[in-house]
Amino acid sequence: MTSDQIFTVFERHSSPSSLPELSLRLLEQQKETWTILAGEYASLGAVKHREVSCEGFSVFLQFNPGRIVSTGAKVDEKSILERRCFLCVQNLPPDQKGILYQGEFLVLCNPAPIFPQHFTISNINHIPQAIEPFVGTFLNLARELGPALTVFYNGPKCGASAPDHMHFQANTSGSIPVERDAADPRRTLVRKRIDDTTVSTLRNYGREVIVLESSIQEKIERIFLKIIKALQEGSRVDFEPMINVLCSYGNGSWRLILFPRRKHRPDAYFREGDAQVMVSPAAVDIGGLMVTPMERDFDRIDARMMEGILDEVSLEKELVDRIVADL
Numbered sequence: 386m387t388s389d390q391i392f393t394v395f396e397r398h399s400s401p402s403s404l405p406e407l408s409l410r411l412l413e414q415q416k417e418t419w420t421i422l423a424g425e426y427a428s429l430g431a432v433k434h435r436e437v438s439c440e441g442f443s444v445f446l447q448f449n450p451g452r453i454v455s456t457g458a459k460v461d462e463k464s465i466l467e468r469r470c471f472l473c474v475q476n477l478p479p480d481q482k483g484i485l486y487q488g489e490f491l492v493l494c495n496p497a498p499i500f501p502q503h504f505t506i507s508n509i510n511h512i513p514q515a516i517e518p519f520v521g522t523f524l525n526l527a528r529e530l531g532p533a534l535t536v537f538y539n540g541p542k543c544g545a546s547a548p549d550h551m552h553f554q555a556n557t558s559g560s561i562p563v564e565r566d567a568a569d570p571r572r573t574l575v576r577k578r579i580d581d582t583t584v585s586t587l588r589n590y591g592r593e594v595i596v597l598e599s600s601i602q603e604k605i606e607r608i609f610l611k612i613i614k615a616l617q618e619g620s621r622v623d624f625e626p627m628i629n630v631l632c633s634y635g636n637g638s639w640r641l642i643l644f645p646r647r648k649h650r651p652d653a654y655f656r657e658g659d660a661q662v663m664v665s666p667a668a669v670d671i672g673g674l675m676v677t678p679m680e681r682d683f684d685r686i687d688a689r690m691m692e693g694i695l696d697e698v699s700l701e702k703e704l705v706d707r708i709v710a711d712l
């Protein structure tokens with residue numbers, strides 16, 4: 386990493402400005418100096434949205450042609466090995482700069498934005514995408530970026546377009562529907578209170594969601610790790626279970642929203658020609674903002690199709706209920 390690539394440095398106990406302030410300044414600077422990014426943000430103003438009213442919940446479709454690189458990304462091991470990693474510092478575009486966070490991560494502007502503020506927070510080293518070693522970082526980032534921004538994580542087999550390079554993303558808080566739904570007491574069903582942490586699920590939501598809320602970092606961290614272990618055992622896999630997780634912080638407590646998954650992409654993604662449906666659900670999509678780079682899909686996805694996709698990629702309810710009961 387060269388000093389040219391560092392916009393500024395954030396250190397928890399010594400930075401005079403907050404992380405959201407610095408991130409906003411970075412975004413403004415990058416829009417002025419990085420033409421491609423400016424263009425992508427300008428086209429974001431023209432993306433189309435449409436509400437799909439499903440049984441018990443709504444999902445918003447976003448037609449965003451700029452997302453073709455991510456949605457269409459080949460994430461199999463061979464393709465990953467053969468490509469140049471786009472998150473490695475030596476491969477970043479010459480105009481791209483980042484905020485060095487705690488000497489370990491770089492806060493970067495995502496060049497294919499979905500939100501008015503969209504950041505990628507990548508490790509400065511090329512190390513695999515994995516949540517367990519970085520749960521503490523995840524919670525700290527949520528606290529330091531909140532309440533303006535929400536942090537999210539996509540598992541290596543479940544939506545991360547760089548499964549070989551550790552990264553989080555951050556979005557303008559409240560721009561993913563589940564953020565509002567998980568805060569709605571009519572929607573949440575409290576299943577347990579363990580120490581200081583509340584464990585809830587969401588009613589009539591068409592996919593499985595586990596919500597953890599706590600004001601004590603060690604407690605929420607412990608339960609989150611316990612759930613990951615239980616999901617791994619329940620799914621009978623020896624790698625990280627498929628998950629998408631959002632984490633926000635406000636009024637002195639964390640809210641962690643976890644989507645346990647059984648499939649990354651629906652079968653329709655792999656069909657040929659007209660039958661192919663170009664959606665590749667990761668945290669944003671399963672959170673209720675389904676992004677498609679194809680206008681054809683934006684026009685034709687109806688409630689039944691949407692319910693089918695969510696049900697197909699979500700983990701079975703019975704397994705999730707058992708895991709929550711055993712906590």
Ligand SMILES: [Zn+2]
Nearest residue numbers: 470473511550
């Ligand atoms: Zn890399």
